[in-house]
Amino acid sequence: MMGMADYTSKFQVQFSMSDAFTACKEAVRDLDKIQIDSVNEIMHTITLSTGKTLFSWGEIITITILQLNENASEIAITSTCKNGALGNMNDMGKNQKNITQIIQAISDELRKINE
Numbered sequence: 001m002m003g004m005a006d007y008t009s010k011f012q013v014q015f016s017m018s019d020a021f022t023a024c025k026e027a028v029r030d031l032d033k034i035q036i037d038s039v040n041e042i043m044h045t046i047t048l049s050t051g052k053t054l055f056s057w058g059e060i061i062t063i064t065i066l067q068l069n070e071n072a073s074e075i076a077i078t079s080t081c082k083n084g085a086l087g088n089m090n091d092m093g094k095n096q097k098n099i100t101q102i103i104q105a106i107s108d109e110l111r112k113i114n115e
Helices: 017-028 084-088 094-114
Strands: 007-013 034-040 045-050 059-069 072-081
Touching (some): 045 094
């Protein structure tokens, strides 16, 4: 069961699943303080993590891309504290910050596809 401060954001984009997945992979390559743990090309998921800080053991971030139709996809991003429910009670906004940073990076990559 997810803790109170797990943070999930879902949004739809007018791009094929392939383009959306490619944009997500490119977007997370150079994010500050976030590293790629795994990329599953079959399930269209990306797992990321952050390192521990003075206030946190870090977070695990999962990005999942679902095909809605030929030209539309849903991108779901979840950020969860590594130290379980106790850490999730007070994440100090870190999960939301992670997702905001990732959404901006994905948005920037998707814009490049349209250029």
